[in-house]
């Protein structure tokens with residue numbers, strides 16, 4: 058696989074887990090933000106529920122006052138009760154408004170609960186109104202108690218919604234859990250404080266002493282209030298900075314003044330004649346002290362809301378930071394990959410191609426140097442140096458081969474005539490003799506030299522003698538083809554070795570050359586020309602007998618000597634036995 062594609066595959070494989078991780082981190086950050094956002098929205102419903110609980114609880118104050126008055130209810134008490142009921146209704150409407158736009162299973166369940174409370178509340182109010190229309194003397198004590206308990210039941214029905222909403226909110230921001238728990242404890246404290254006051258309603262309304270049951274109920278409620286106070290104190294000890302002022306005010310106002318006042322009225326109501334105080338007067342003094350509980354609850358809820366807001370902002374920031382960080386990371390990765398590809402991978406592939414071309418001897422391709430720096434640039438510089446040295450080495454190698462060939466040629470060639478020299482002749486003649494052939498019957502070695510050559514030199518000069526040698530060589534080349542080996546084997550001595558079908562073929566060839574040499578007109582320095590002759594000696598051998606070049610040379614030399622002795626300018630062939638020749642052996646000249 059090419060390096061570029063391999064690089065792409067590696068990058069793709071590396072990107073898969075990186076992108077998956079980025080997606081997971083972004084999705085995680087987004088879902089954390091969604092939960093925090095939902096948590097903040099749910100807090101609005103939770104706070105509205107706290108208010109509903111408070112308002113419905115507060116409605117019992119004017120209700121107690123009305124039940125303590127004779128019929129018809131005096132206008133101030135009636136107006137106070139109407140206002141309290143209106144406040145409850147408004148708080149329920151506000152809660153409903155916060156729940157309706159949210160499409161969730163919990164909200165639907167909450168709306169069902171709200172509808173149920175409204176029905177319960179309407180029934181409880183109807184009971185109170187029925188009792189209020191009766192003359193006080195005719196009102197039955199147990200009926201008054203039942204009306205009060207019915208109002209308690211409405212508030213008891215709100216507590217589960219508070220719990221479920223608090224859980225939802227805390228799930229989105231566990232940091233708000235402490236505030237939410239404290240708000241719930243405070244809301245219950247407000248409810249228990251209200252109930253404590255309501256426990257006096259019967260006795261005060263009927264102008265009678267507290268019954269044993271009422272006293273027991275008061276003790277039970279007081280015990281729960283003490284519990285709540287202890288729990289709040291412990292939590293405040295862990296979080297001393299949380300709404301400290303509101304907490305201290307609640308301690309002074311309710312646990313101090315409010316509880317003391319209640320104990321005073323309780324003591325009066327425990328006397329045989331009961332307490333000489335109306336429920337309205339009691340509520341007027343007791344209820345304002347309870348407002349410090351609501352103020353602390355609100356302070357704690359404000360702190361929770363602030364925490365939720367901070368958490369949502371933090372989640373949003375975390376989401377944005379994760380997205381931006383991932384984008385930056387991917388951008389940097391992309392930049393690194395691009396830079397790697399441009400400055401390392403592609404140049405490396407180019408370098409590989411260039412080195413491969415140089416190694417295979419293709420030095421024509423240009424080495425394209427990419428715009429890179431550092432080590433990669435140095436690598437390309439080195440490749441260029443390698444190419445230059447390779448080109449030079451190649452040139453030197455070609456030169457060496459040429460020189461070797463020239464040397465070989467020079468070693469085997471006669472520089473004057475350009476024919477083979479004696480050494481090359483003997484070598485090639487041995488090779489020819491060793492060739493297994495069937496088409497030729499004889500090997501003929503023709504040796505010849507120029508007659509009275511010394512005289513030519515002496516008469517016309519050495520240069521003319523050289524020219525004579527060159528002309529004889531040229532004539533020899535003309536007469537013999539490529540398959541015949543022609544050489545200058547001595548000063549004015551030449552030799553040809555060839556295969557012939559018959560001995561007379563060799564003799565005829567020698568004759569023709571002899572005649573040709575005799576026709577050569579040699580120019581002299583004086584402008585005249587003269588002719589020369591040559592003598593030939595021929596020796597034969599049969600390849601099947603194993604031709605010996607040295608022997609052939611010796612025999613041809615002998616024949617040449619005979620030709621000289623016989624008067625020169627003639628061909629003398631070795632005499633052959635008739636049985637050895639296909640035709641009569643060449644005659645002696």
Ligand SMILES: Nc1nc2c(ncn2[C@@H]2O[C@H](COP(=O)(O)OP(=O)(O)OP(=O)(O)O)[C@@H](O)[C@H]2O)c(=O)[nH]1
Nearest residue numbers: 507508509510511512514519520522523548549621
């Ligand atoms: N110009 C020239 N002369 C050469 C060369 N090589 C040898 N010779 C001369 O060739 C002559 C050979 O003479 P000889 O061996 O006496 O033979 P010849 O004169 O041809 O007499 P025959 O062979 O008996 O006919 C000598 O004078 C050599 O100096 C050469 O390369 N150039």
